[in-house]
Amino acid sequence: MMRMLTNWTAGLGLAALLAVVSGCQQGADVASNEGGDSPSPRSAYAVDVEPADAVPVGEARENSEDGQDITLVGLVGGSSEPFVEGLAAFTIVDPKVPYCAAEEGCPTPWDYCCQTDDVKTNIATVKIVDASGAPVAQDARDILDVKELSTVVVKGKAQRDDQGNLSVTTSEVFVRPSA
Template sequence: MLTSEPEGAQDVIAVRESAQDQDEVVVVGRIGGSENPWIDGRTAFTIVDPSLQACSDIPGDQCEKPWDYCCATDKLPGATALIKVVDENGDLIKADAREALKLTELQTVVVKGKASRDENGNLTVLANSLYVRS
């Protein structure tokens, strides 16, 4: 956990468009993108580009799980990234992110790490540091 925000953060969409596999990246997004954005028992979760509105950002919306971005599902495929917080050896930390890192849905986080791309173009960031915006 960082006490100050790393410089050069880019939104999820920008990183998805520009980052190549193994590039060092700094990406900013809000935790969410599905009803359950967490990987249970692991320090892994999904983030959504800040340009998308969560249901709680829409006046009068009464969605019970606004972090699922159900009002923007058509935009989610190109606006999300999987974050995996790894240790100094690059191994996924075996602890629940909600408990170990004190994270909650819709928090804005800035993560720094290495981009990992799959054959479908999905973006995973193997994060070695994380900052939570207030």
């Protein structure tokens, strides 16, 4: 089981990095957080109370160690497709990194195509796991009512790979209401 999770983590990290380096993808619709309503939790993994003492993704990448309890905040994104199809996993980017705008020639602002160098050191993968630690085989968008550029606060365990990539395994995700 541990070997499977290690391979899964390495695959997600590589996929996220390749997606960031590939740049903008044409023809996608821009997601928005219009309406300002708080998303309604759709599962036990979406919590109603924001965890305290969250640190931005970039700071967590610099200071966290493998196996450490961690709470971090970020925006869903980092590639043109930040969600892992069929699994409750996605990438988040430090809020300090500005995402791209349509005026900059980027129809998918959540891929940060105008900030690829900054994203490399300010991205993390969030993996939702069940009580036994197994990956949840449902789409994160469905169980969290979350989309690209949503701000999330994640409380879980840090996982570091040999390249320094950060993943967080969690069963608690708070989605901040849009402004």
